Amino acid sequence: MQNFINAYSAVNLSYLMRGLWVTVEVSVVSIFFSFIIGTLLGVARYVKIKYFSAIVGFIIDLIRNLPLLLILFFTYFALPNIGIRLSVIPASIIAMTVFESAMLAEIIRSGIGAVPIGQMEAARSNGMTYSQAMIQIILPQAFKKMIPPLVSQFISLVKDTSLATIILLPELTQHAQIIYGQNVNYTIPMFAALALLYFIVNYALSVASHVIDRRLN
Amino acid sequence: MINILTNNFGTLISGLGYTLLSSIIALVASLIIGTVFALLEISHKKWVRVIGKAYVEFIRNIPLLVITMAFYVIVPQFVMQMDGFTAGTIGLTIYTSAFIAETVRAGIQAVPAGQMEGARSNGLSYTQAMVHIVFPQAIKIVVPSLGNQFINLVKNSSILAFVAGFDLMYQGKIIAATTFNTFDTYLVVGVLYLVVTMPMSYAMRYLEKHWSRA
């Protein structure tokens, strides 16, 4: 018990919170970009433009089938070779965005596929262009149905930020490791804090997804 | 790049072996644990449902790394000796079991309730009806997703690199550090992962199309 009281000192808690903030920051920015890029890729794969869609599809498959850890290494250590010097936060965001965009692209593609074909035909026969119909009719319906899988992918993203400890992103898990690394008695309190904090953030996301899902459908 | 592969072939293959071993053990174990928790989740008793739901929700919302590190760091201090491979495989099992529980639950609930009622009214016990009537139908829904879980497991087993679990990523990190050839090493490691995951993922897509038609 005494260990818990000592471990949750103001100093340690504020250090943990600084880590949590980086986790949130990296997650929010990565979700934002991967949602946009994932949608573009998902549509690109769905529309079946000769060669182009096949190539996009292959690249998506490559990325989806690699461990995120590997993509993190590549981004941090390989990008400077083409003249981009990145500090660890942007490097982590880029790696997360690349990986999660590919994961989201698959969800979005199958979401679009689930919208009845008649919808597109009806929109086209009412004089809309293909892209107008896609943006105004198909995608909004697809997103409505995709909320649960999309949000569960976002939750994965928040959890996956912990893997960036391997390139020393100063996020929640790394900060907890530093604290218990300096005092072994704090090990259990730190793991308890980690489980609780990740749970709160992700459970809030999942509750929000249920609420939105119910409102829309 | 070829040098990295040929000079370290044995090490890399042994790493891939541990990666696959850990993934297979975790798949089987998490299928068992996941099914148990799926059954808890659909129990008639409320408190049993609460336990099942709590487990699944809790595990699904915390990172694999946190679960794995807890087994690597805490368990040996207070409970029992546990090496990195074991801790990592247990972490993978627990993490994956929550996802499998959700799939199995969805599979069972997709079987029309009338099937269970019909079986019960014909004199079968709850367990008998579950085993003979509901499970065989649920399996059809669950099996395709197991392939995807296995692909996830192969990728996620790179978590063993954090706990000296001798897997492919761990060996890759060490080779990168000793040869100083980071880029090529991770390229080779990436190709080795893809050799396993890509064919599986295409096979899964083919199966899913086929299965849904059947």
Added chain:
Amino acid sequence: MAKRIRRLGVLFAALAMLLVVSGCGKSVADSDALARAKRTDKIVWGVKADTRLFGLMNTKTGQIQGFEVDMAKALTKQILGKNGKAELTQITSDTRVPMLKAGNVDAVIGTMTITPERLKQLNFSKSYFSAGQSLLVAKDSKIKSVKDLKKGTSVIGVQGSNSVDNIKKAAPDTRVLQLSDYSQAFTALKSHQGDALTTDNGILYGMSQQDPRYVVVGGTFTKEPYGIAMNKGQTNLTNAMNQALDTLQKNGTYERLLKKWFSDVPGFDVQEVQP
């Protein structure tokens, strides 16, 4: 909070730009690091944050502290003048070489031994610290020296450190477990994942000071001269670094910093480590 939100905004903007601008520049690693340092008035240093006495994260301030951090700051002032800024980036034994070769950092001052293999890949300054490899064990451990690391024992090391190669030679029968940094490695030792932890004595003394239930045993069995590592071909920066080291040694700054960090470490001789 407002400041943090603003930072988030800046990040968004910067990343959006990065996605628009395609990377067509010359590799960061190849351009003259000294010229860039003078132009931007800063040197980007890779330092340890997991190693007590050398470079350790202070959770209270969020700053990294230690002998090597102080050295990095002093060397920066010496090379760039009073306004020169030392930007500190966390590295581990595992990430320091790729960080250098990719050009993420200009120089690494992080308990890095000058070895022939590394000299093929990197430039090194003159040595600034003479360490030697040793063992850290629990107080009641049966292991008293490298000779006790027989078959059936296991020893914890850190990926990317040359101490894992050395221990394989000195104790070929023991099983070596490599973790990603010293904090993880020490935690693994406390979790009984190995019978001993091996690396350079300076780092081990730091661990023993932090948790006195663990002691350094058996003396040193290698010589580990630490140098500042820079990318291969960065001759200007290497020369500037050597000159600055000379000056710091002559004007007494070096000895003052050494005493500041190591004079009250039990079992450690400040005279012995000076090259």
